[in-house]
Every structure is written in structure tokens, then in C-alpha cells.
Amino acid sequence: xxxxxxxxxxxxxxxxxxxxxxxxxxxxxxxxxxxxxxxxxxxxxxxxxxxxxxxxxxxxxxxxxxxxxxxxxxxxxxxxxxxxxxxxxxxxxxxxxxxxxxxxxxxxxxxxxxxxxxxxxxxxxxxxxxxxxxxxxxxxxxxxxxxxxxxxxxxxxxxxxxxxxxxxxxxxxxxxxxxxxxxxxxxxxxxxxxxxxxxxxxxxxxxxxxxxxxxxxxxxxxxxxxxxxxxxxxxxxxxxxxxxxxxxxxxxxxxxxxxxxxxxxxxxxxxxxxxxxxxxxxxxxxxxxxxxxxxxxxxxxxxxxxxxxxxxxxxxxxxxxxxxxxxxxxxxxxxxxxxxxxxxxxxxxxx
Numbered sequence: 001x002x003x004x005x006x007x008x009x010x011x012x013x014x015x016x017x018x019x020x021x022x023x024x025x026x027x028x029x030x031x032x033x034x035x036x037x038x039x040x041x042x043x044x045x046x047x048x049x050x051x052x053x054x055x056x057x058x059x060x061x062x063x064x065x066x067x068x069x070x071x072x073x074x075x076x077x078x079x080x081x082x083x084x085x086x087x088x089x090x091x092x093x094x095x096x097x098x099x100x101x102x103x104x105x106x107x108x109x110x111x112x113x114x115x116x117x118x119x120x121x122x123x124x125x126x127x128x129x130x131x132x133x134x135x136x137x138x139x140x141x142x143x144x145x146x147x148x149x150x151x152x153x154x155x156x157x158x159x160x161x162x163x164x165x166x167x168x169x170x171x172x173x174x175x176x177x178x179x180x181x182x183x184x185x186x187x188x189x190x191x192x193x194x195x196x197x198x199x200x201x202x203x204x205x206x207x208x209x210x211x212x213x214x215x216x217x218x219x220x221x222x223x224x225x226x227x228x229x230x231x232x233x234x235x236x237x238x239x240x241x242x243x244x245x246x247x248x249x250x251x252x253x254x255x256x257x258x259x260x261x262x263x264x265x266x267x268x269x270x271x272x273x274x275x276x277x278x279x280x281x282x283x284x285x286x287x288x289x290x291x292x293x294x295x296x297x298x299x300x301x302x303x304x305x306x307x308x309x310x311x312x313x314x315x316x317x318x319x320x321x322x323x324x325x326x327x328x329x330x331x332x333x334x335x336x337x338x339x340x341x342x343x344x345x346x347x348x349x350x351x
Contacts, residue, residue: 039054040054040055040056040063040087041053041054041055041085041086041087041091041092042054042092042095043068043092043095043096046261046267047216049069049070050067050070050216050261051067051068051070051075051096052065052066052067052068052261053065053066053067053068054066055081055082055085055115056084057081057082057084057111058082058084061227061264061265063264064081064082064111064112064263064264065079065261065262065263065264066079066080066081067079067218067261068096068100069194069196069211069218070098071101071194071195072194073194074098074099074100074101074102074125075096075098075100075101076101076103076104076193076194076196077100077102077103077104077119077125078103078104078105078106078211078218078220079104079105079106079112079113079220079263080103080105080112080113080114080115080116080118080119081111081112081114081115082110082111082114082115082178083110083114083115083116083117083118083177083178083179084114084115084177085115085118088118088122089115089118089121089122089123093122093123099123099125100119100123100125101125101194102125102126102127102128102193103116103119103120103123103126103127103128103181104127104128104129104193104211105127105128105129105130105133105181105184106208106209106210106211106218106220106221106222106263107133107204107205107207107208107209107220107221108129108133108134108136108137108180108205108207109204109205109221110141110174110177110178112220112221112263113129113137113141113178113180114177114178114179114180115179116179116180116181116184117179117180117181118179120181126184126185127181127184128184128185128186128187128193129181129184129185129186129187130186130187130189130198130207130208130209131186131187131188131207132206132207133205133206133207133209134184134186134207135207136206136207136237137180139236141175141178141180142180142182146171146175147168147169147170147175148168149235149236150167150171150234150235151164151165151167151168152164153234153235154301154318154321156344156345157299157301157321157325157345157346158300158301158302158321158345158347159301159317159318160301163317163318166314166315167314167315167318170314170315189209193211195213196211196212196213196218197211197212197213198210198211199211199212199251200248201219201220201222201248201251201252202238202241202244202245202247202248203222203229203231203241203242203244203245203246203247203248203249204221204222204229204230204231204241204245205221206237206238206241206244208220208221208222208248210222212255212257215258215259216257216258216259216260216261217252217255217257217271218261219260219261219262219268219271220262221262221263221264222248222262223249223252223260223262223268223271223274223275223278224262224263224265224268225262225266225268225274226265226266227264227265228278228281229245229278230319230323231282231323231326232319232322232323232325232326233322233325233326233329234322239329240326240329240330240333241326242282242286242326242327242329242330243330243333246279249275249278249279250275250279252271252275253272253275253276253279254272255271255272256271256272257271258271259271260274282327285307285327286327286330286331286336288306288307289303289306289307289327289328289331289337290331290336290337290350292306292307293331293337293349294349294350295349296349297340297347297348297349298347298348298349299345299346299347299348300322300324300325300328300346301321301324303324303327303328303348304317304321304323304324307320307323307324307327308320308323308324328348331348331351335351336351337349337350337351338350338351
């Protein structure tokens with residue numbers, strides 16, 4: 001419910017130790033032009049009426065983009081970072097000509113929702129979040145036992161007990177930095193916010209939402225470059241996230257926006273082409289996943305090694321297993337693999 005990072009040696013910050021580097025939700029790279037350079041916590045105009053605010057992250061892509069959309073009554077802030085700001089939201093927004101009238105959350109992953117409480121406090125603005133997304137936000141970040149629940153699920157999918165224990169420890173540390181806004185105003189796909197259409201874009205997160213207006217897509221983590229959003233299978237979430245994501249990518253290709261501003265990396269000037277390229281990427285990974293299966297049962301943990309290699313930290317392995325599982329379940333749904341197990345472990349074989 002939250003794959004794998006292109007930046008495995010992220011910077012440790014505060015209580016994040018070096019052994020916790022590499023925790024992110026981004027998958028392998030499709031080559032596109034170089035990454036933009038970032039000036040942290042300084043609003044930058046990407047086009048008239050749209051400002052990008054880039055905040056640092058301790059790992060993964062090492063940054064996250066938030067956006068400010070100009071409206072008649074002030075700005076709409078889209079996403080809020082992880083909540084580890086050395087520069088406060090008050091100082092960031094002092095650089096903007098006008099108040100923030102509302103805050104919109106694209107999805108409940110920590111680097112997008114984690115600073116929502118602080119941003120709401122700094123602005124006095126209401127927070128808007130998808131109904132499904134907020135329910136899962138409470139389920140994960142509002143719960144004290146999520147690390148244990150997800151560790152049990154990874155054990156079921158073949159992760160060794162020692163790795164699962166490390167996931168529990170790091171999960172409790174990470175949760176300390178996520179301060180979402182309780183009881184936001186709930187929205188649904190098809191609604192609008194200050195003239196922007198709210199679009200459902202499940203895949204990277206079940207309840208992920210995008211904003212679209214006049215050919216501009218505010219994409220969150222739905223469409224990224226040069227990394228691709230990780231599509232992982234997690235407990236207590238939709239059963240076939242890769243099918244969801246493929247449908248989202250087809251929707252974007254049909255919508256054919258002029259430009260897409262994502263939560264990490266570069267501005268995408270040809271969003272439809274990028275969406276189709278990511279579809280091809282996942283088709284290739286499905287083929288590779290299918291080729292890794294045989295007549296002997298393999299777990300998601302086993303297949304993650306075939307897809308992503310052996311040299312991953314425990315935290316990176318967590319996201320590799322989730323990504324492997326989403327592809328395995330897509331193969332099962334397509335009749336290209338079989339799911340089995342003995343009640344203690346879920347396993348997969350070739351069809």
C-alpha cells in the first residue's frame with residue numbers, strides 16, 4: 001500500500017541511520033534526459049500560475065516536488081513532503097505572493113502526506129484528500145502495529161525472519177516522521193478543486209489522485225521520469241495494482257496532456273509517450289518474471305532476487321518483494337502463472 005530505488009545510497013538524516021538508507025518507492029530506470037537540479041525549499045515558477053517547491057528526502061530520489069497552483073482566492077498547495085523540513089512551511093510560503101487557500105494530497109505515501117499537519121498549521125488552510133486514500137492513510141500511519149502487520153505478510157511471502165524483524169524496527173522509526181492531517185475534507189474522482197479536475201490514478205497507491213486542467217497534469221507519483229513509479233502489492237490493499245496502473249497509463253495516453261509535473265524528477269513534456277513507454281517497461285518485466293518461474297514453487301522473495309539481484313539492503317528488499325508480487329499476481333490473473341502455498345507460505349509456479 002505504499003519499489004525499488006535508483007538511488008540506493010540516500011543521505012542519512014536525523015534518526016535515519018546509514019543502514020536505513022535506500023527506503024523508497026521507485027522502480028528501475030527508463031532512460032530519459034538528465035535529472036533537473038534542485039534548489040530546496042525555494043518556490044520556482046515552472047509556468048505562469050504554477051510554482052514548484054522541492055523538498056529534500058533522506059533516501060531514494062533524495063527530493064520530492066510539491067506544487068503551488070494559483071487561484072482566485074489564493075494558492076492550492078499540492079503535497080507536503082515528509083515533514084523533515086529544516087526550513088519551515090512558514091518560511092517557504094513567505095516567498096509566495098498570497099495565501100495558501102487549500103492543501104491537496106495526491107496520495108498517502110510518507111513523502112507526500114508526512115508534512116500535511118505542519119503545512120495546515122502554517123497556513124490555516126483546509127486539507128483535501130481522497131476518501132479511499134485517507135482511509136488507507138489512517139490504516140497505516142494512524143496505527144501503532146502496521147510494521148508488525150506488514151512483517152507478517154512478508155513472512156507469508158518468503159521473506160526470512162531476520163529481515164522481517166529489521167522491517168519492524170525501521171517501520172516504527174519511519175512512522176515517527178509522518179504527521180498527516182486527521183479528518184481532512186474528503187474528495188472523490190470526478191470532483192473538482194478550484195477549477196482543477198480530480199482524476200483517479202491507482203497503481204502506485206490505491207487511492208492516488210491527479211489534478212488536470214487545460215492540458216496540465218499535476219501527476220503526483222503516477223508519471224515520473226527518469227525513474228518509474230514502483231507498483232507493489234501490499235496487504236490490505238487492492239489485489240492487482242499492476243492492472244490498475246496499466247489502466248491509469250492508458251487513461252493518460254488518451255487524455256494526452258500537454259505537460260505533466262510529477263512528484264520527483266523531471267517535467268515531462270510528452271506525457272502520453274511517457275505513459276506508453278512505462279507500459280512497455282512493465283510488459284518487459286512481466287516477461288522476465290514469467291521466465292523466472294518453473295515447476296518448483298518460488299516465493300515473491302525468491303523472484304525478487306531474479307528480478308533485482310542479490311545486493312539489496314533489507315529495506316530495499318522489502319520494496320523489491322512488493323514489486324515482484326505485483327507482477328506475479330498480474331501473471332496469475334492473465335493465466336501465465338499459478339499461485340499456491342502450504343498455508344504458511346504463498347508460492348508461484350509456471351502455468
